[in-house]
Amino acid sequence: MSGTDVCLVKCSSVPCAAPENDTRDTSPLLFWIRNKCDITFHGDDSLSYFANGKSLCWFLESKLEEQIKRLHSVVGNAIVDDHYIVVGTGSSQLVQDALYALSPSDQPEPISVVSYTPFYLAYPDVTLFKDGPYIELITSPNNPDGIIREPVIGKIGVSKEAQLRAAKILEVVSNSCLDFTLENLFEYSQSLMTDKWQRLRKVVMDNDLFVLQNYPPQYCLFTKDLCESHLVITKILQREEGDCEKLLKEHTIQTRSGRRFGSDSRNVRISMLSSDEDFNIFLKRSYGYSRIYK
Template identity: 30%
Template structure:
């Protein structure tokens, strides 16, 4: 019996040794193949090391950030008013940035979806100029853009052509160029309704074209669209930047052409009552996924001749959109589309709605400032009436003497963008609500302090 026990004991010991041998071999030989990773491991480890750099929740380090410290790691890039090596130093006297349109409000969403949204680009990834169909447009990405619109219900794409651009920015002039008439008696007037996005004018002006010219306020051209020799081209931004209104074209007639800029027509910022179905529609991921820096947008075009002119423009301007941007946009859209888009749009709407409510409540404490009003609408994406959740506050200084509203806010350490940038009065100022939570919290804090001062100074 003792001998039998001893044999079993030895057998167990041998088994244990064999198992250890297996583990040891596995450890030194099989690790790579077990994970299936070889050449990508170093890049993955580099990216994770940078992502792990602590910036105190008030910033982040990037792979391509400035390398200043002796370790060779990129430094933290801090939210405004935060500084120091790890963004932990708050500057109480610093002016809060409510100016820029950087869409950092979606950054937490992408951190929560780190595994599904990362992209690994091999060194030899797609080196040639074109895709397999000899175009500069990824068919896979175009397919995902169409799926996206059918899920969100914000644009008709069936039977429409799609052109890619470096953000919506590049597409704006591509569309202007395509809609302008060659050899006409005068350049096509380019117009927009006040208040309008300043890039429309600045971009149109810089090209100093024979065939188009920026002419400002659309309403002045209402009676001028019957001239059959020239198109009048209207930028229609809906929802509008800066004021979030669901704009419609003010010009009509056979020679009135419109470029519908739908950068903000996503459930984050606006109810989606019906799919847009205009002749020329422009979209961008900058305000959809928040990846402004990827520079990826698209236009949906009804007319083949307009589409072909836009494609030719894109090809000669830049040989199409960076294929690296297209690869990343594809990955991001896949995440957006997962689960019918509910996750990102619920996150986006909740964030924007919460910010809008807090801002409205704060500004309602005084009559010195007023906010734009946007009517609630039925949203076919969320299947319910949704209250407004705009990307920007379009604040009006109501006091007669507050003609420079931005200066008033600057007095309270808030940097907004003056109304005259949007061809409106400086009695208006645009405050960006799509930046980081730090920026919004600080904006709200400064506004609350300003309101308290108001309360003290004037009876409510």
């Protein structure tokens, strides 16, 4: 190619494994942003490790930084002025960065790190507790997702393509909050999560085997009102002693034991973000299990 030629690449922010005419449900939130977040960029864009050599996080794309600050300003849940943004590949990388930045450099021994349950699966590998001052890692209300990932600490920077995709998604989300002619993502997701929680509570209330974790209403800075908490990940407690994960697995219900997150085997963690089809199967099997043992 000559010096003026370019290679244009068009990418979808949400790759879809199913054919375009396939109407099966996928993750509801991914369904909302599908076909709204296509991006086009030159083939020679962002080839360098450096995105902004003058920034504290020199591999952070300026478009992503702009959209992160914009969304926080729209929602009103964080102060963005005079603050730095650091990106990483996975939470473990960012957690270790934060611990390094907060740890005192003039002490002979490493500072202790504590976290209330539930905590991320990788936390015990990167933390140590001793008497004295400590750093607390707060995971609530953004509960750990329980997904096991391979270590990525040795990687330099974060994928530029991933940052540009994320920037486009955040731009579309912010636009949906500011333009009343568009479907608001937060209203859409709140409607979906409210429906799922109502159906899950009904299944749990119809039996006396389990207890569903309750979350009190909280004031929302975005809606300026008290809102019910419908978390994307929650836990179910088995009333009687025993391994809840094992019992449910015997009835083809896959969960993750609370032991993985600092709790006990009576607890299991479930995701509320699965597709409607998967969630309906989960409810059906849970209801069938409760009918057998009621």
